Amino acid sequence: MEIRTPYLSVVIPVFNEELNIRELSERLNRVLTDMGCLYEIIFIDDGSSDSTLEILKHCQTEIPDMTIIEFNRNYGQHAAIFAGFEKSSGEIVVTLDADLQNPPEEIPKLVNKAEEGFEVVATVRINRKDSIFRRCASYVINKITAKITGVNLKDYGCMLRAYRRNIVQLMCESKEISTFIPVLATSYAKNTTEIEVKHNPRRGGETKYSLTRLISLQFDLMTSFSIWPLRMLMLLGLVVSLAGIGFGIFLLVIRVIMGSEWAAEGVFTLFAVLFFFVGGQFLAFGLLGEYIGRIYSEVRRRPRFVIENVHTRDEKKE
């Protein structure tokens, strides 16, 4: 059998997206066929409990170069993308969401940019169609991420992105479990560019990111790319203890001047100060715990995901 290496790989993580898959694969197939290069589409079924997998298998009968990686349970969007990266072989790899928020019609634009020589093509969502809460959260996350990584991109959250093979290779070699792909890629890239892409409301189903999952993702981002929060913690500790010493001296002086009667009434001030310190300590412990927890899961070196099955159209190819 003739072995053809695709030029373009499209990696799509899916988790309970039965309402969107069919339209997505049709539109995707049309766009990629029009582009005229050799391509492969890799869907990663991240432990869906609805009929996503059946629909994917059905789509596979119509689309020649489509692979489905089936996870045995849900491991999260980023783990799914990693599985896709490991399977992919294209010179350019594009990732996108399955909910049609990222229009597949934008892919040629991304590929053109990558061909111009950019190792990572990031995107900014114009007229972003998400809830105000999500947009505010993203604004804060983007600012913090830009500060932490020193790479000033406007939108770290958009997963419609293109990477050159060398970057994908480096990401596959990065074995940490909790990570955030757009930032990881940017940290390896010689040059990154950011282009504007359209953004649509989610077509069917609901967002898979609840507030707790968003917070957990933010912690992944923060702890896996810098120890800057730890330094801030030390600085905060220093400032608080200096303030404590200053306040102690102040209380002593006041007591000497005003006498012991005043001091009794100062009890509540002391409480306030105490609470401040105790609160600060808990915050610090929490943050330390967050790092330690992550170190613990990294040293265990468990596999990032377990693949139940890989479905290719021509099963003999495997």
Ligand code: UDP
């Ligand atoms: N996703 C996944 N595993 C998960 C959560 C999400 O594979 O545990 C996929 C999901 O199917 C979609 C993409 O990741 O293709 C982005 O998810 P979603 O649209 O819910 O995120 P949002 O757009 O709200 O940030």
Ligand code: MG
């Ligand atoms: Mg979405």
